Amino acid sequence: MAGLRRVPEFLVIWVPLLIASGQIVVFTAWTTWLSFTPSTLMPTDGFVGLRNYTSVLATRNWKIAFDNLLIFGSGFVVLTMLTGLVLAVLIDQRIRGENVLRSIFLYPLAVSFVVTGTVWSWLLNPGMGIQKLVNDLGWSGFRFDWLVDRDMAIWTIVVAGIWQSSGFAMALFLAGLRSVEADLIKAAQIDGAGPWRLYTRVILPTLWPIMIAVLVILLQTAIRTFDLVRALTGGGPGIATQxxxxxxxxxxxxxxxxxxxxxxxxxxxxxxxxxxxxxxxxxxxxxxxxxxx
Amino acid sequence: MSALVIRDLHKRFGSVGVLKGINLDIDDGDFTVLVGPSGCGKSTLLNIIAGLETASSGEIVIDGKVVNTIAPKDRDIAMVFQTYALYPSMTVRQNITFGMECRNVPKPQREEAVARVARLLQIEPLLGRKPAQLSGGQRQRVAMGRALVRDPKLFLFDEPLSNLDAKLRVEMRMEIKQLHARIGATIVYVTHDQIEAMTMATRIAVMHQGEVQQFADPETIYNRPANVFVARFMGAPPMNTVPARIASGQVVVGDVRLPAPPAAAGWEGREVILGIRPECIAEPTRQFGEAGTPGIRIMAPVELTEPTGAETIVVLRMGGEKVLGRVAPDIRLTVGATAAFAIDARKICLFDPQTERLIA
Amino acid sequence: MRSPAATLGRWAIHIAIWGLGIAYLVPLVVVVLNSLRSAEEITQTSMIGWPHIWEFSNYIQVWSTYCIAQTCSGIRPYMLNSAAVTIPATLISTLLGAVAGYAISLWRFKGDRWIFGLVTAGVFLPEQMRLIPWTIVLRDLGMTNTIAGLVMIHTIQGLSFTTLFCRNYYMAIPADLMKAAHIDGAGFFRIFWRIVLPLSPPILIVTVIWQFTHIWNEFLYGVTFTTGQQQPVTAALIALSAAVADVPQHGLQSAAVVVAALPPLLVYLFGGRYFVRGLTAGAVK
Known part of the structure; x- marks a missing residue:
């Protein structure tokens, strides 16, 4: 259509769009190019082929980090979705105080990962958190020390991650549940489906496009997770939660x-x-x- | 002088031709209706006339000026949309004056124009309201007000009544027709509803698959459709079209013989398509036309009856072919039995079975 | 009338969901209570407990006098840094995103799909891919370790989100409305100001809330591109945890956490509806 020829329009449209898209293309190319150079403290020219990749992949750090990502990624995504689904189905039952509950499950999303990590590092710290409380209450044998346990520490991040993100899954699932056609539910009820069958056979199957969307978003959150680990475990104990x-x-x-x-x-x-x-x-x-x- | 001329207009999207050589010549004061099934290109044509889409080739001439490269706002047109397209955040008054605001018309002049249009359409009490506070019919009026206030050379209507309920649609149809009679504007009106076309138009362009099938006054379109498509598209229930043969000056359908029109002489002994309107098949006592000519009597089995109250639609077998007839409501017909019918043979149409064009 | 079994079932559902709700509130309650307890009290018992003596002075101390990494000015300067980064970056990126989204959705132009695809790719591109280029760009522009540098980064990167949000919203504006405006003779800016912008408050609120919470809560760029007194509050919180590691000061730390989390929480509290809408809008990209 004619009309984009005028200068102010041109500036307002193209300058931000070109900067935003150019930044993405140029920066991606730039970092990719750097990955083939022998750069150390400063970027330098030169081409070392895949040497940077082979040495990164060979470090113990990367191997542990990637194994952790697999554990964290699957644990976080599966459990967050499950929690979100349970919350959504429960809330869908015409609950008293639904709005308050929704707000409660969603507030962690407004909090930064740094805050989440810090607070959970206190709660999970065996010396002053939940374990200490239960011990002080008289059950002295109780142990909940994942935070300092090399094998279990990664699960502390899963726990904090679920707390932070399950509200998001709930919100999307609930929106999906609420958009199921009322006639469909009526038809199922006339067919004699009880609540369990109604959910498992009629309602939840309509949710799967939303489930896939949630799955993908949570997976990419997991892959990009940085702040949460920094604040919660700092990557430790040792490098157990890299x-x-x-x-x-x-x-x-x-x-x-x-x-x-x-x-x-x-x-x-x-x-x-x-x-x-x-x-x-x-x-x-x-x-x-x-x-x- | 022609208000709008369209010359050999083509529109292609990639390799798909949406408009394939449209030629129209619309006179000052004409109410032209572009009618056709969805996807026939009528809305695209209207958008090209408005300048909202560009033609691939061909010319648009408004009031003697080629406007192909002229922006919509400078074409001296106004448009009424199917969805009304009222600016939701503006009041009715602002909706009507927005175009003048864009053209820097001084305030007193705007007020005067609004007052004139509001009086004409009787929407004075609505001027302070927002579109969301209006009913469908009121929105329709405001949308027309926005068009009228421009006092343009050409009014373009894009299915303006299709979002209204049936009763309101009939009322607005009459109002638009009266409005046209009163202000004598040139109107191009797009619709898929053949009744709107028949009732309002002074000229109808029937479109199908990107081509104008016929461009004529309503009576010609109805009685002398240029081809089978126009015949079946215009009129509800549609014209019956059945295979027939010309033999010794008669149109033969099974055992039914009707007098052939003189123009069918060259078709002696050949296959044709017979077109006959349902209202030309009636109860045996009916007399047709001003002269009160009795019809040709036939006997035909009745397959189905549909009483509408004012009349009864009958499905019958005329010479073995399934056709629709319209009989008076008080005629008792038994489904499955054979009954007598009168046929008005004066208005039959014959089409070439190959080209489907009108022969006679 | 419900059967007794159904009544029992409803009770069970209510107990379950409210139990979960309370569990989700625990971290917030714990940190707020701790922020009102003294360090000694926390050390003697645990992080989880009711304050014996209400220690409101934690807030005063952490706000203005507490020492973080050798500087004893409390958390206030970092809060101000965060505000100085977040507010302009939010407003500028929202405004530019609205215009860009409007241009992309309602004005077809050559390459619009390409450019939109590229801009929205930024929603997914990990920060790690941009760290080195931004470092160098900031250095060359002389903006290393400045608030202005962070504003620039967040504005440019935020455009991906704001453009996406606004474009998707404006796609729902009927084509007929734009046609009517063209016929009325309104141009690019007039249509934006008079027709599109008055329809925009819902999406602008969503976008502002989204940008505000994300920029405020952002940590990686803050910690990478600024040091010391220029850091935003998320980075300062981490520095603070490191500083108190030797002598536990959990009361003060809790107060700092509460203060740092307050602005986005308030935004959430007052704009919750729009906040959730942003989440779902962001999810259906």
Missing amino acids: LPSLVVYDFMFQRGQLGRGAAAAVLLLLTLLAVLLPYAIWKRVQARRAANA
Whole structure:
């Protein structure tokens, strides 16, 4: 359409859009390029092929971080969705004080991961948190010391993550539950379906597109998790709760190995793409199918 | 002088042709209705006339000026939309004056114009309201007010009545027709509703698959449809079209023989398509036309009856072919039995079975 | 009339959901209570407990005199830093995003789909991919360790979200409305000011709340691009935890956490409806 030829319009539209999109393209290319250079403290030219990648992948740090990501990612996503679903179904039962409850389950989302991590580090600290309280109440044998247990520490991050994100899953699931056609429910009730069958056979199956969306969003949250670990465990005990995003930061700004840091960042991006690309393709197929139908 | 001329207009989206060589010549004061099924290109054509879409080729001439490259606001047109398209955040008054505001018309002049239009459409009490506070019919009026206030060379209506309920639609139909009679404006009106086309238009352009099938006055469109598509699209229930043969100056459908019109002479012995309107098949006592000519009597089995109250629609077998007839409501017909009918053969149409064009 | 079993069932559901609700509130309650207890009291018992003596002075101390990383000015300067970053970045990115979203959704132009796709890719691009480039850009612009630098970063990156939100909202504006405006002779800016912007408050509130909470709560850029007195409050909180590690000061720390979390919580409290709408809008991209 004619009309975009005038200068002020041009400036207002294109300058921000070009900066925003250019930043994304240029920065991605830039970091990718750095990952092939021998850069250490400062970016330097030169080409070292995949050497940064092989050395990052060979470090114990990265291996632990990636294993942790698998544990954390699956634990966090599955349990958050499950919690969110339970909350949504319970709230869907015409509960007294529904609005208050919704607000309660959602408030953690307004809080920063730094705050969440800090508060949970206190609650889970065996010396002063839940364990101490239960011990002081008389059950002296009670132990809840995941925070200082190398094998269990990663689950503290899962717990805090669930607390923070399950409200999000709940909100989306609840919106989905509420948008199920009333006639569908009436039909099922006339067919004689009880509450359990009504949910498992009629209502929940309509939720699966939302479930996939929630799954993808939670997965990408998991892959990008940084602040929460910094505040909750600092990556410890030792390096027991390292995650790839922390490893990137560590290489770049603690050890001064920009090339390797960039390589780790690219690996992080590839992990993310492994989740997002199939989703994007699936969405495309869905859209096309809807358009053809 | 022509208010609007469209010359060999084409519109393609990629390789798909949406409009394939449209030619129309619309006179000053004409109420032209573009009618056709959805997807026939009528709305695209209207948008191109308005300048909201560009043509792939061809010319649009408004009031003697080629306007292809002229912006909508400078084409001296006004448009009324199906969804009314009232600016939700503005009052009725602001909706009507927004165009003048854009053209920097001085305030007193705007007020005067609003007052004139509001009086004409009887929407004075609504001027301070927001669109959300109006009923469907009121919104429709305001949308027309916004168009009228411009006093344009050309009014464009894009299915303006299709969002109204049936009763209101009939009322607004009459009002628009009266308005046209009163102000004598040139109107191009798009609809998919053939009744709107028949009742309001002075000229009708029937469109199908990106082409104008016929461009004529309503009576011609109805009685002498240019092809089978127009015949079946205009009129409800639609014209019956059945295979027939011309033999010794007669149109033969099974055992039914009707006198063929003189123009069918060249078709002696050949297959044709017979078009006959349902109202030309009636109860045996009916007399047709001002002269009160009795019809041709036939006997036909009745398959189904649909009483509408004012009349009864009958599905019958005329010479073995299934056709619709319209009989008086007090005629008792038994489904499955054979009954007598009168056929008005004066208005039958014959079409070429290959090209589907009107022969006679 | 409900059967006794159904009544029992409803009781069970209510108890379950309210039990969970209380559990979700525990961290908030614990930290608020701790912020009103003295360090000694916390050390003697546990983090979880009712204050014996209400220690309101924690807040005064942590606000203005407490020492974080050698500077004894409390948490106030960091709060002000966060505000100085968050408020301008939120407003600018929302305004630019609204115009960009309007242009993309209602004015077709060459390459609009491409540019929109690229801009929204920013929603997913991890921060780690941008850390080094931003470091260098900030250095070359002489904006290292400045509030203005963080404002710039958050404005530019926020555009991905604000453009996406506004574009999706404006897509719902009927095509006929735009046609009517064209015929009335309104141009790009007039349509924006007179027609689109008056329809926008719902999405602008959503966008502002989203941007505000995200920028306020952001940590990685804050800790990477600023040091010492220039840091936003999230980074200061981490520095504070490190500082008190040797001598536990959990009462003060809790007060700091409460103060730092307060602005986004207040926004949530007053704009909860829009906050949730932002979440769902962000999810259905």
